[in-house]
Each structure stands twice: as structure tokens, then as C-alpha cells.
Amino acid sequence: MTDLSLFHFAEEQHNFENLAVKNGQNLWAEDVVMHALGYESADSFRKVIMKAMQACLSLEIATEDNFIRTEAGSYRLTRFACYLIAMNGDIKKPAVAAAQVYFALLAQTFHDAVQHAAAIDRILIRDEVTAGEKSLASTAKQHGVQNYAFFQNAGYRGMYNMNLSLLKERKGVKSGEVLIDRMGREELAAHLFRITQTDAKISADGVEGQQLLEATAEKVGRQVRKTMIEISGRRPEALPLEAPIKDVKKTIKSTSKRFKQLDGPKPKSPPKSVEGESE
Secondary structure, eight states: OOHHHHHIIIIITSOGGGGOEESSSEEEEHHHHHHHTTOOOHHHHHHHHHHHHHHHHHTTOOGGGTEEEOTTSOEEEOHHHHHHHHHTSOTTSHHHHHHHHHHHHHHOSSSSHHHHHHHHHHHHHHHHHHHHHHHHHHHHHHTTOSOHHHHHHHHHHHHHSSOHHHHHHHHTOOTTOOGGGGOOHHHHHHHHHHHHHHHHHHHHHTOOSHHHHHHHHHHHHHHHHHHHHHHHSOOGGGSOOOSOHHHHHHHHHHHHHHHHHHHSOOOOOOOOOOTTOOO
């Protein structure tokens, strides 16, 4: 991202800082942010807000403190809310791309805006994986799974061409760590696709019994593996580990704290002592 792009957002878009309304802290009106980021459709922009709010929930940060609902039904947004919106925005929009750089510079927690956006996306996909796994476990048990660990391993075996225990060893996952918490965005998304498609196939085909369910999980995993290799040329087991998801969340939370410091009430300076006044 060039300095010109940052200039485009900070200056041509009327300077983000000057768009704030001070009400004890800096807040930005939803419609003002929408236009500053190059959105014309309120419905499209509201979808970005909803995704940003989900990211806020995933970080266990109160949405109501950052996405403040007005009586008219719109939002007043904190700087952190604007940051989450920008990171979930349409990167093809020049103003969104520039805003991502702008907030990344303010955050001073990652190397660049790309890492900010990828980290937030990774957190959201990780949440979807959790929901998908719960649904798959419920479906599998309803269709006759007696040993869920074997069923789960079959899915991994199909996708990675090896059992889960060997996969952890190959990837270098430490004892006590959860593999999916170390997966990057690309691998998590593929993992999520495998889970949801296994769930869908079991229900659609009416698969019953431990053996057939394991065979189905492995078959879907192999199909996902084949698709990944055909598209990217990379085997899923070769994808690198990334920082533990809990560390990523901690780092983004530190961004929230930094932004609060920028926009919160400034501490009053102590009164200057008068010359000759006793200490």
C-alpha cells in the first residue's frame, strides 16, 4: 500500500480524525464511516458492521461499548469498531485498503495491514469451525457413531493422508496444543469446508453406522484434499503453523486498549506550584 493510498483516505476523505464527534470520547457516525470507506449501499455496509461485531464478540470485547446504537437505529462507532469494520471491508475499494493501512499504523501491533485483516478473518473462521464441529458431532451421533474419535480421525486421514496423531507430529504441534488453533486462514477455511460438507453428505445420503460414517468422512476429506492440490498446488499437511489463536486475540485486544488511550478522556495535568508556596 502506497503513501498515496493512505493520503486518499486521510485527506481526500475529509481526514478520518476530523470526522469524529466528541462525546466524552471520539465517536464516528455509521453513515459517515460508510461514505468514507466508499460504500454506497447501506445494506451492504450493515453486513460489514455485523461481521465486525461478530469479531468483537469473538474477542470477548463488549460490542455495546464499541457499536453504540442510537435511537434512530444507526450506530455510533468507536475507533476500534471502525478498525474492525475496515479490516472486514471490501479490499477492492481503495478507501478500504487505505483505511486498513491507516489503522495498522495506529495499532503498531502487526507488521502491516494484511496481517491485521488476516488475523481477524482467522478468528472468525475459527469460530465457524467450532460451530461446524458441534453440528457434525451431533449429526454423526444421530446416525450411529459410537466412537467419535475414530470418526474424526477418518476425516483428518482423508484430508491429510495420515492419521491425526502423525499429522500433529509432522506439523510440530506441541503437547497440550490444539491443532486447529495453530492453523492459518487458508487451512482453517479448508477444514471448515470439509466439516460442513461431511455433515451435509451424511444427512443427504442417510449414512448410518460407524463404519459407513467413517468411510464417508474419509471420502469427503480426500475430495477436499484433491481440490486444494488442484487449485493451489499445496498439500494441506505442508501448510505452516501460525501463532496460537489465543495469542492473536491477545494482540488484537491490545489494539483496542491502545485506541481507548487515543480517544479516552485525557488525564488532567496537576496544578503548577506557585513560586514560594510551601511544599
